[in-house]
Amino acid sequence: MGIGSEKTVTGWAARDASGVLSPYTYTLRNTGPEDVVIKVLYCGICHTDIHQTKNHLGMSNYPMVPGHEVVGEVVEVGSEVKRFTVGETVGAGCIVGSCRECGPCKSNIEQYCNKRIWSYNDVYTDGNPTQGGFASAMIVDHKFVVKIPAGLAPEQAAPLLCAGVTVYSPLKHFGLAESGLRGGILGLGGVGHMGVKIAKAMGHHVTVISSSDKKRTEAMEHLGADGYLVSSDEAAMAGALDSLDYIIDTVPVFHPLEPYLSLLKVHGKLILMGVINQPLQFVSPMVMLGRKTISGSFIGSIEETQEMLEFCEKRGLTSMIEMVKMEGVNEALERLERNDVRYRFVIDVAGSQLDA
Ligand SMILES: NC(=O)C1=CN([C@@H]2O[C@H](COP(=O)(O)OP(=O)(O)OC[C@H]3O[C@@H](n4cnc5c(N)ncnc54)[C@H](OP(=O)(O)O)[C@@H]3O)[C@@H](O)[C@H]2O)C=CC1
Ligand SMILES: O=C/C=C/c1ccc(O)c(O)c1
Ligand SMILES: [Zn+2]
Numbered sequence: 331m332g333i334g335s336e337k338t339v340t341g342w343a344a345r346d347a348s349g350v351l352s353p354y355t356y357t358l359r360n361t362g363p364e365d366v367v368i369k370v371l372y373c374g375i376c377h378t379d380i381h382q383t384k385n386h387l388g389m390s391n392y393p394m395v396p397g398h399e400v401v402g403e404v405v406e407v408g409s410e411v412k413r414f415t416v417g418e419t420v421g422a423g424c425i426v427g428s429c430r431e432c433g434p435c436k437s438n439i440e441q442y443c444n445k446r447i448w449s450y451n452d453v454y455t456d457g458n459p460t461q462g463g464f465a466s467a468m469i470v471d472h473k474f475v476v477k478i479p480a481g482l483a484p485e486q487a488a489p490l491l492c493a494g495v496t497v498y499s500p501l502k503h504f505g506l507a508e509s510g511l512r513g514g515i516l517g518l519g520g521v522g523h524m525g526v527k528i529a530k531a532m533g534h535h536v537t538v539i540s541s542s543d544k545k546r547t548e549a550m551e552h553l554g555a556d557g558y559l560v561s562s563d564e565a566a567m568a569g570a571l572d573s574l575d576y577i578i579d580t581v582p583v584f585h586p587l588e589p590y591l592s593l594l595k596v597h598g599k600l601i602l603m604g605v606i607n608q609p610l611q612f613v614s615p616m617v618m619l620g621r622k623t624i625s626g627s628f629i630g631s632i633e634e635t636q637e638m639l640e641f642c643e644k645r646g647l648t649s650m651i652e653m654v655k656m657e658g659v660n661e662a663l664e665r666l667e668r669n670d671v672r673y674r675f676v677i678d679v680a681g682s683q684l685d686a
């Protein structure tokens with residue numbers, strides 16, 4: 331892939347809502363003055379990749395190359411790009427564009443821009459479909475590229491670009507970053523395990539709330555959780571009423587909210603992360619009689635992503651990953667959907683035979 335030439339890349343794309351990926355060759359736009367051309371090294375597999383490739387939200391366009399936890403090497407920069415240099419290790423997440431003029435954009439929370447452009451399954455300003463990081467290369471506007479700190483292994487950094495910032499951002503935004511708080515992490519998966527790590531690093535007492543007992547030992551001994559609740563264990567849940575300042579809810583499917591609202595203290599916050607395309611429900615006294623808050627949160631800003639990466643480097647936080655080659659990506663997606671990963675699959679893209 332020469333400098334300035336048309337860039338033909340190979341990714342693995344879903345062709346339909348079966349979500350099965352296969353090799354797909356396409357071209358990237360010519361390098362614009364503000365573009366960074368990234369040779370992809372690693373890409374995390376987020377549960378959102380399943381939602382999108384399987385059209386769970388009814389907005390999927392095919393062929394779709396997923397992947398928004400991207401770490402790679404800069405191979406070319408546009409004429410206006412000063413912050414990045416060839417050879418540098420960089421990252422890209424869920425968003426690759428925004429309007430730069432609206433309130434959220436001017437407030438540096440561009441992820442909430444109504445004209446945001448998604449890394450994949452969207453249309454770029456040049457009219458072409460955006461494709462993600464399950465591919466040999468990406469081209470991204472430098473404003474949506476972050477530096478990977480030298481102290482973070484690239485493969486470890488990949489899940490931080492979505493899972494990491496997705497928990498870091500709401501903890502900071504909702505005033506939940508100070509030490510001594512009692513937090514709950516509902517669903518111990520890719521986002522959830524980074525929630526435990528980051529909340530512990532902020533000095534919180536952290537309780538994992540899980541759908542089974544299977545992850546108890548790892549949660550307590552490897553991730554450093556202080557407590558572990560199985561959501562179906564009514565006695566244990568009853569023993570934890572009114573005990574948590576917040577819960578980060580990462581469950582990716584429809585689920586009741588009231589058992590978790592009951593765990594919150596007065597003024598507690600339930601922060602919804604899961605991408606669920608069915609209405610959730612609760613009776614209003616469940617929030618009134620404790621002045622509790624139910625909120626959502628969406629990834630984090632580029633500024634927060636860079637801040638989070640440096641937070642993780644400084645505190646030696648890593649993600650717990652299982653590395654796979656692209657040839658095994660469909661099996662990995664199936665295992666992820668079966669809740670059979672500890673805790674994030676990361677594709678060794680540069681080490682894969684993409685044309686398999
Ligand atoms: N809002 C945002 O910005 C973001 C949203 N997301 C969304 O958050 C959700 C989680 O993403 P991710 O962490 O990658 O997903 P994972 O699949 O890695 O983790 C989800 C966890 O939820 C629990 N879970 C899974 N299925 C069920 C079920 N049927 N009932 C109850 N609990 C279940 C499991 O934890 P356990 O075994 O402990 O029960 C599982 O590990 C997804 O919907 C994803 O799309 C992801 C990133 C950003
Ligand atoms: O995993 C990152 C993206 C999450 C997401 C949140 C909300 C939404 O509507 C999506 O399509 C994706
Ligand atoms: Zn994600």
Ligand SMILES: [Zn+2]
Nearest residue numbers: 429432435443
């Ligand atoms: Zn905007």
